[in-house]
Amino acid sequence: MKKILLCLLFIASTAGVLSAQSSGKVKKPLVVFVTGDHEYSSEETMPLIAAALEKNYGMKTIVLKASPDYNSEENIPGLEVLKQADLAVFFLRWRLLPADQLAYIDAYLKSGKPVMGFRTTTHAFHFPEGHASEKWNAFGEFALNAPPGWGGVAKHTHYGHESSTDVSIIPAQANNPILTGVAKNFHVRSWLYRVLPDYPVKGSTWLLMGKAVNPDKEAIENPVAWTGTNSFGGKVFMTTMGHPEDFRQEPFQRLVINAIHDELGLKVPRKWKGKIDIRVPYRVAK
Numbered sequence: 328m329k330k331i332l333l334c335l336l337f338i339a340s341t342a343g344v345l346s347a348q349s350s351g352k353v354k355k356p357l358v359v360f361v362t363g364d365h366e367y368s369s370e371e372t373m374p375l376i377a378a379a380l381e382k383n384y385g386m387k388t389i390v391l392k393a394s395p396d397y398n399s400e401e402n403i404p405g406l407e408v409l410k411q412a413d414l415a416v417f418f419l420r421w422r423l424l425p426a427d428q429l430a431y432i433d434a435y436l437k438s439g440k441p442v443m444g445f446r447t448t449t450h451a452f453h454f455p456e457g458h459a460s461e462k463w464n465a466f467g468e469f470a471l472n473a474p475p476g477w478g479g480v481a482k483h484t485h486y487g488h489e490s491s492t493d494v495s496i497i498p499a500q501a502n503n504p505i506l507t508g509v510a511k512n513f514h515v516r517s518w519l520y521r522v523l524p525d526y527p528v529k530g531s532t533w534l535l536m537g538k539a540v541n542p543d544k545e546a547i548e549n550p551v552a553w554t555g556t557n558s559f560g561g562k563v564f565m566t567t568m569g570h571p572e573d574f575r576q577e578p579f580q581r582l583v584i585n586a587i588h589d590e591l592g593l594k595v596p597r598k599w600k601g602k603i604d605i606r607v608p609y610r611v612a613k
Contacts, residue, residue: 355387356591359412361419361432363393363403364447366612369418370397372574375605376583383600384584393422398613400424400453406431413440414590417470418569420447420612429460441562441590442470446517446569450477471565472528472555483522487543490518494551494568494578500534504595505554505564505585509578514540516572516609523549527565531555535582537567552582554589564590571607580605 360377362369370392377388389408393399400423409415409431424432436442444451449467453476454460465475474483495512519539527533527550537551552566564586573579580603585595 355385356413356593357387357389357411358414358416358587358591359408360388360390360416361403361406361409362391363397363399363422364418364420365398366420366610367418367446367569368397368571368607368610369445369569371607372569372571372605373416373418375574375603375607376580379584379600379603380587384588384596386587397610403428409435414443414587415440416443416445416587417448417451418445419451419466421453422451423454424452424460424463426460429463436470436557436559436561439560441564442557443563443586443590444471444473444565446520446567448565449473449483449520449522449567452476468526468528469558470563472526472531472553472557472563473565473567474522474526481525483520483526485518485520486539486546487541488518490539490541490543490546491516492519492537492551492568493540494535494537497533497536497550500532503532503534505534505582505589507585507595507597508581508599509585513576513578515568515570515576515579517551517568517570519546519549519551520567521547521549522567523547527553527555531563535566552586554586562590571605571609574603574605574607577602 360373374390380386391405394402406428451466452463467473468475474481492515519537531553533550533553535552538548539546555563557563588595
C-alpha cells in the first residue's frame with residue numbers, strides 16, 4: 328500500500344512538473360509599447376504593429392498612450408505594466424513625465440530587459456536645465472546607444488523635411504537574422520537623421536545605412552538601424568526611421584517584426600505573414 332501511495336505521489340508530482348513546463352512553453356511574451364511623440368502618429372502605428380504581433384506571431388501586447396492626447400507631454404498612464412513586460416518599445420518625443428512615472432521606466436531599464444526605440448526617441452525627454460529629471464534628456468544614449476538628445480554637442484540633426492532616405496543593408500550584416508526577408512535596398516519618407524560621428528555608441532552593430540535624397544545641406548550617409556547592449560546590460564534595437572509612411576513599406580515592416588522577435592530571444596520568422604495595412608497621417612510637429 329505504501330509503495331502504491333509513493334508511486335501515485337511520484338506520478339502526481341511528475342505531472343505537475345510537466346504541466347508547468349508545458350505552460351511555460353506556451354507563455355506568450357508581453358510587448359509593451361510606450362507612445363507619445365507630437366508628430367509621427369505613434370499612437371496609431373504602434374497599435375497596428377501590436378495587432379499583427381497578437382494575430383500572427385503569438386504575442387501579448389499593451390499600447391500605452393499620452394493622455395489626454397498625443398500632445399500631452401506630462402502623462403502616460405499605465406506605465407506600471409512595465410513590471411510584467413518582456414520587451415519595452417518606445418516611440419516618444421520631448422516628454423516631461425512626472426517622477427513617479429519615470430520610476431517605472433527606470434526600474435525596467437535597470438532590470439536589464441531588452442529595449443527598442445523609434446526615431447524621435449533619441450530625444451524622448453526635454454526637461455529644462457536644472458530640473459530634477461534633467462538626466463532623462465540623455466535617454467537616447469543610456470537606453471538606446473543613440474545621441475543624448477537633439478542638437479547640441481551630439482550634433483544630432485536632420486537633412487530637411489523635404490528630403491527622404493534611400494536605405495541599404497550594410498554588406499557585413501547581410502546574414503543578420505534581423506534582416507531576414509528585408510530588401511537589400513528600399514526607400515522611406517523619413518528625412519535622414521545625423522547621428523555620426525559619435526553615435527551609435529562604440530560596440531553597437533550597424534545594420535542599415537541611409538543616404539539623404541534631396542537634402543537641404545551637404546549630407547553624409549548615416550546608420551539608420553543598429554543593435555547593441557545599453558548601459559544597463561539590456562539588448563537594444565534602435566532605428567531612426569519611423570515616419571508614418573515608412574510603416575507602409577514592407578521591408579520596414581519586416582525589419583520591425585524581425586527585431587521584436589530578436590529582442591525577445593525568439594527565432595526570427597522566415598515565413599512572412601503578409602504586409603500589414605498601415606495608413607496613418609503625419610502631423611506637423613508641435
